[in-house]
Amino acid sequence: MKKIVAGVTAAVLAGAGVLSTPSGAAADAAPGDIIITLGEDLSDEEREMVLSEMDGDEQDQIVEVTNEEEHEYLGEFIPSGEIGSNAISSSQITIAEAGSGIDVDTNRINYVTEGMYANALVTAGVEDAEIYVTAPFEVSGTGALTGIIKAYEIETDIDIDEDQKRVANEELVRTGELSENHGTEEATELMARIKEEISEEDVETEEDLRNLIERIADEVGVTLTDEEMDGLVSLFERMQNLDIDWDRVQNQIGQIRDNIDEWMSSEEAQGFVQSVLDFFSEMIDTVRGWLEGSGGSESNS
Structure with a gap:
């Protein structure tokens, strides 16, 4: 789970x-x-x-x-x-x-x-x-x-709307494909940043959109292939045609970021992080024990 x-x-x-x-x-x-x-x-x-x-x-x-x-x-x-x-x-x-x-x-x-x-x-x-x-x-x-x-x-x-459903599914798949090629964190951050920037900037032409995506990808550290770039341009053009409320997009992203910050400062989050650190500490101790045992055996022979 x-x-x-x-x-x-x-x-x-x-x-x-x-x-x-x-x-x-x-x-x-x-x-x-x-x-x-x-x-x-x-x-x-x-x-x-x-x-x-x-x-x-x-x-x-x-x-x-x-x-x-x-x-x-x-x-x-x-x-x-x-x-x-x-x-x-x-x-x-x-x-x-x-x-x-x-x-x-x-x-x-x-x-x-x-x-x-x-x-x-x-x-x-x-x-x-x-x-x-x-x-x-x-x-x-x-x-x-x-x-x-x-x-x-x-x-x-x-x-x-049926077109809305298909755009939602396309975004799902595009993000998944980018995650496979560039890592989940990088791919999802790229998608979030593109939406934030679109909500703040005037993106009127395909060239505007392409330049925006290229700039953000560079900032995130993702090198897009021509096929990936074309796919993202097509996706966001379709979103624009569906009359997305980009102000609402920006508000939603801000709310989610606030929720993340609140969770990370909670006792639950701190306990989770500590449990991960404890796990790796125990694993390192175990591996060290194996190595020390192996070294002792070789010297005795």
Whole structure:
């Protein structure tokens, strides 16, 4: 089981490109409200197992996700083999208090990272929610992404534009590809910085956008290939055509940065860091013991 901590919060920043939605979109959704998504191809036993893991049951609000829906929204950006032929991954969405941000926890998901989920969710306009993604065995997790967005539409009674969904999925994949080639931290910081700069600068032409991306990539320490550059230019042009509220983007990124700073100064964060340091200290002591033992044996022979 994996939890978003410091490194993954950068991915949330990268996903702060909130597409324009009516203010108060989630007015009918109250903190504590829960909706569950289940892959349509779960067996009865697997379905029961997943519901039990999420402390849910058949009486909860449940949305089923089909493999056809997965391919519809992700097929243009993710290889068919990664999507698979069965909808298995499932999720639980709990509405959180305003200002809480998005918290993603996963179990047995081996392709989509917590940060990639956060990217797509915030881009689609999802805010202040606790997300738990799981499956009865190791799966890619792409079906859960489709399901969460579908569940959000139902919970908030809003129909998200099909182009918005596709842009959210494209951003998810672009960030994942950049992460593979340049590292998760660098890729997510690059995406966040581009959005911050777009919210502050006048970007009117493709050349303006290309120059902005190139400058920020250089500042972050990422050398983009021509293909990566063209992909980012295309992505952000599509976002601009969807009339993104860039002021809201900037506010969202600022709020998330404040949440990160607050968490890092908390006792929970300090305890986490100390546990990591203790682990490495013990590991070094163990290795030192092995080396000393090995050296003594050789001298005696």
